[in-house]
Amino acid sequence: xxxxxxxxxxxxxxxxxxxxxxxxxxxxxxxxxxxxxxxxxxxxxxxxxxxxxxxxxxxxxxxxxxxxxxxxxxxxxxxxxxxxxxxxxxxxxxxxxxxxxxxxxxxxxxxxxxxxxxxxxxxxxxxxxxxxxxxxxxxxxxxxxxxxxxxxxxxxxxxxxxxxxxxxxxxxxxxxxxxxxxxxxxxxxxxxxxxxxxxxxxxxxxxxxxxxxxxxxxxxxxxxxxxxxxxxxxxxxxxxxxxxxxxxxxxxxxxxxxxxxxxxxxxxxxxxxxxxxxxxxxxxxxxxxxxxxxxxxxxxxxxxxxxxxxxxxxxxxxxxxxxxxxxxxxxxxxxxxxxxxxxxxxxxxxxxxxxxxxxxxxxxxxxxxxxxxxxxxxxxxxxxxxxxxxxxxxxxxxxxxxxxxxxxxxxxxxxxxxxxxxxxxxxxxxxxxxxxxxxxxxxxxxxxxxxxxxxxxxxxxxxxxxxxxxxxxxxxxxxxxxxxxxxxxxxxxxxxx
Amino acid sequence: xxxxxxxxxxxxxxxxxxxxxxxxxxxxxxxxxxxxxxxxxxxxxxxxxxxxxxxxxxxxxxxxxxxxxxxxxxxxxxxxxxxxxxxxxxxxxxxxxxxxxxxxxxxxxxxxxxxxxxxxxxxxxxxxxxxxxxxxxxxxxxxxxxxxxxxxxxxxxxxxxxxxxxxxxxxxxxxxxxxxxxxxxxxxxxxxxxxxxxxxxxxxxxxxxxxxxxxxxxxxxxxxxxxxxxxxxxxxxxxxxxxxxxxxxxxxxxxxxxxxxxxxxxxxxxxxxxxxxxxxxxxxxxxxxxxxxxxxxxxxxxxxxxxxxxxxxxxxxxxxxxxxxxxxxxxxxxxx
Numbered sequence: 029x030x031x032x033x034x035x036x037x038x039x040x041x042x043x044x045x046x047x048x049x050x051x052x053x054x055x056x057x058x059x060x061x062x063x064x065x066x067x068x069x070x071x072x073x074x075x076x077x078x079x080x081x082x083x084x085x086x087x088x089x090x091x092x093x094x095x096x097x098x099x100x101x102x103x104x105x106x107x108x109x110x111x112x113x114x115x116x117x118x119x120x121x122x123x124x125x126x127x128x129x130x131x132x133x134x135x136x137x138x139x140x141x142x143x144x145x146x147x148x149x150x151x152x153x154x155x156x157x158x159x160x161x162x163x164x165x166x167x168x169x170x171x172x173x174x175x176x177x178x179x180x181x182x183x184x185x186x187x188x189x190x191x192x193x194x195x196x197x198x199x200x201x202x203x204x205x206x207x208x209x210x211x212x213x214x215x216x217x218x219x220x221x222x223x224x225x226x227x228x229x230x231x232x233x234x235x236x237x238x239x240x241x242x243x244x245x246x247x248x249x250x251x252x253x254x255x256x257x258x259x260x261x262x263x264x265x266x267x268x269x270x271x272x273x274x275x276x277x278x279x280x281x282x283x284x285x286x287x288x289x290x291x292x293x294x295x296x297x298x299x300x301x302x303x304x305x306x307x308x309x310x311x312x313x314x315x316x317x318x319x320x321x322x323x324x325x326x327x328x329x330x331x332x333x334x335x336x337x338x339x340x341x342x343x344x345x346x347x348x349x350x351x352x353x354x355x356x357x358x359x360x361x362x363x364x365x366x367x368x369x370x371x372x373x374x375x376x377x378x379x380x381x382x383x384x385x386x387x388x389x390x391x392x393x394x395x396x397x398x399x400x401x402x403x404x405x406x407x408x409x410x411x412x413x414x415x416x417x418x419x420x421x422x423x424x425x426x427x428x429x430x431x432x433x434x435x436x437x438x439x440x441x442x443x444x445x446x447x448x449x450x451x452x453x454x455x456x457x458x459x460x461x462x463x464x465x466x467x468x469x470x471x472x473x474x475x476x477x478x479x480x481x482x483x484x485x486x487x488x489x490x491x492x493x494x495x496x497x498x499x500x501x502x503x504x505x506x507x508x509x510x511x512x513x514x515x516x517x518x519x520x521x522x523x524x525x
Numbered sequence: 526x527x528x529x530x531x532x533x534x535x536x537x538x539x540x541x542x543x544x545x546x547x548x549x550x551x552x553x554x555x556x557x558x559x560x561x562x563x564x565x566x567x568x569x570x571x572x573x574x575x576x577x578x579x580x581x582x583x584x585x586x587x588x589x590x591x592x593x594x595x596x597x598x599x600x601x602x603x604x605x606x607x608x609x610x611x612x613x614x615x616x617x618x619x620x621x622x623x624x625x626x627x628x629x630x631x632x633x634x635x636x637x638x639x640x641x642x643x644x645x646x647x648x649x650x651x652x653x654x655x656x657x658x659x660x661x662x663x664x665x666x667x668x669x670x671x672x673x674x675x676x677x678x679x680x681x682x683x684x685x686x687x688x689x690x691x692x693x694x695x696x697x698x699x700x701x702x703x704x705x706x707x708x709x710x711x712x713x714x715x716x717x718x719x720x721x722x723x724x725x726x727x728x729x730x731x732x733x734x735x736x737x738x739x740x741x742x743x744x745x746x747x748x749x750x751x752x753x754x755x756x757x758x759x760x761x762x763x764x765x766x767x768x769x770x771x772x773x774x775x776x777x778x779x780x781x782x783x784x785x786x787x788x789x790x791x792x793x794x795x796x797x798x799x800x801x802x803x804x805x806x807x808x809x810x811x812x813x814x815x816x817x818x819x820x821x822x823x824x825x826x827x828x829x830x831x832x833x834x835x836x837x838x839x840x841x842x843x844x845x846x847x848x849x850x851x852x853x854x855x856x857x858x859x860x861x
Contacts, residue, residue: 083847
């Protein structure tokens with residue numbers, strides 16, 4: 029057992045209101061520089077929708093992530109030993125700027141400086157790359173701006189396997205439904221971006237599992253851009269280096285939650301440490317699609333197990349980190365309650381950001397200006413939800429409905445239970461039956477309720493001490509390091525070696 | 526390397542030397558002395574000598590090759606007068622073989638005085654332009670083809686050439702009587718072989734370049750022949766028959782052809798075949814260059830189009846813009 033620690037995340041989609049505050053917080057802190065205008069390390073997508081970059085989930089086009097070959101071995105879809113040399117001057121499957129969007133601002137100066145005329149002056153959109161006037165074709169949250177568009181939403185790759193009727197229902201006005209999917213780098217256990225980098229510029233930090241790009245070693249190959257199936261590495265055209273979400277490690281190291289977590293209005297974000305067994309990574313990443321979710325869970329170790337604690341201490345995981353792992357809200361959602369699921373685990377990168385699948389309104393249809401609901405129950409059956417189970421399974425279950433159904437059933441049981449507790453107008457026995465069917469107890473339901481609805485800052489963010497001093501001590505004399513760190517000495521990344 | 530070996534064995538090599546040719550001799554002498562040293566001139570004991578001699582020989586072989594390449598131009602300058610005559614004069618003249626383009630040179634020294642001849646040989650154009658009557662007469666007899674100014678033909682060499690012509694004129698049968706052209710009638714096989722040689726399907730025995738590299742014919746296929754030299758369809762008429770064509774082919778005299786065929790002469794059998802081919806084509810009209818150019822252009826265009834579509838087919842599954850494709854498809858559906 030090779031025990032390591034990983035800072036992991038849970039996003040509770042049932043709570044997300046799609047306000048984009050997280051995106052703005054991130055943009056203001058990290059990507060307001062030249063060359064990063066189009067980057068959104070954190071973005072919020074509207075589902076069904078094609079997301080950002082457009083249709084990033086369509087790996088037939090983008091060739092991101094891993095696949096298993098004939099021998100059951102893992103291989104990177106976008107590149108490989110034989111494919112590096114023939115494609116050395118042209119990295120294929122690279123999203124173009126049009127697939128992201130051409131970043132723009134508005135010509136506000138024109139409002140003040142326009143020559144006198146018969147019309148009110150306007151602020152025309154201008155490109156932030158060329159400075160020319162721009163006809164806006166798409167944006168970073170285009171699905172939100174044009175929600176339900178037959179161009180975009182109808183092409184969501186997660187609609188695969190849905191019947192024609194289900195597709196039409198999703199698009200028709202009375203049954204229209206959408207939910208939000210905030211996305212940051214998943215800081216995967218088996219990161220494809222790291223594996224694809226020819227320069228060895230990407231690495232996964234040993235002490236907390238954060239995946240980073242060394243700006244000094246990046247040589248602009250952009251293999252990571254093609255390889256990451258979530259399209260969460262971006263190429264900075266100005267510095268000639270790739271960049272990605274750094275999970276605000278400077279904030280984490282000083283005990284603060286990352287900017288997007290901290291600013292989240294809906295309080296949907298949870299952060300905590302998980303311990304995992306690094307020896308079994310490859311074995312799990314090669315499992316067939318329907319066993320991947322279970323396989324990933326089997327990697328995550330119980331922080332209360334004395335054997336795990338002993339192995340962790342032997343491996344140099346500090347006691348304070350083990351303590352944080354025992355209090356981790358992520359462990360509760362992912363392992364104890366099993367209601368948080370990894371996105372697109374079929375890409376086999378083993379993402380360490382988990383989503384609690386969202387509940388959605390009950391199905392309805394319209395007759396003579398009257399809308400009839402499929403059921404009159406206060407909380408409807410999960411199979412009568414407007415978002416088809418298959419859609420959520422494609423997104424969060426690797427195409428298999430079982431784990432998604434389990435998570436939704438448990439959430440539904442918690443609602444019935446809390447209704448019985450607080451209002452008391454429902455049959456207590458029926459609630460008990462529902463709880464049993466959802467593999468849940470009353471205590472567990474209360475705990476889920478508490479961490480979902482009444483969570484405090486400290487409940488949501490259990491930030492472990494990063495113990496950077498220990499990591500630095502391994503590399504060099506801490507006194508020497510102290511003299512090299514600080515403001516004013518380190519130059520920014522720039523083109524060239 | 527024949528001149529070198531001859532000079533190595535020359536008994537005169539110990540004499541004081543002055544001319545460039547003789548300086549080359551001296552270098553050879555030094556070389557042979559070195560060779561002697563490496564190959565057994567030294568009194569060292571036998572095993573040591575054997576061991577050393579291999580490396581010394583190897584080194585000397587290298588020096589010899591270097592020296593030979595260095596000396597070679599000097600050797601060429603010292604071309605014997607008969608060689609010079611064969612390479613530069615024989616395509617237009619014979620000695621006792623009758624006139625070709627230029628007159629038969631047998632007893633030319635008796636027809637005209639030496640000073641005039643030397644003057645004419647060194648700069649024919651100047652003499653013709655000066656309005657000299659005899660020179661005019663020769664020009665007319667030569668169908669107005671003036672004698673070219675030959676490289677390396679100075680007064681000294683002209684004198685030597687005249688000596689040679691005088692000596693050869695006295696012989697009953699000069700070696701420069703010219704090519705003995707067979708009078709056999711041309712057969713179809715000859716003509717076909719000539720065509721094959723022209724097109725380069727059959728190699729010239731001595732390794733000369735195929736005619737098609739610079740010339741074209743009325744029936745040269747597809748992209749046509751070279752455009753550096755003239756179209757040879759009617760060359761048989763232009764050069765007035767079998768004899769002069771054969772003489773030309775034996776030692777082509779233009780600035781372009783001379784260096785190519787000087788060391789790779791065309792053999793008699795090949796000349797026979799080529800002449801047969803030229804004779805057969807004499808009645809045809811030359812290839813239409815404009816039509817050829819259109820063919821060339823069209824072939825090029827077709828090739829380019831095939832290449833573009835071929836590459837597009839090979840990389841059919843390459844990455845295209847995702848969003849743009851999506852929008853285009855949707856707008857096409859909308860129009861339908």
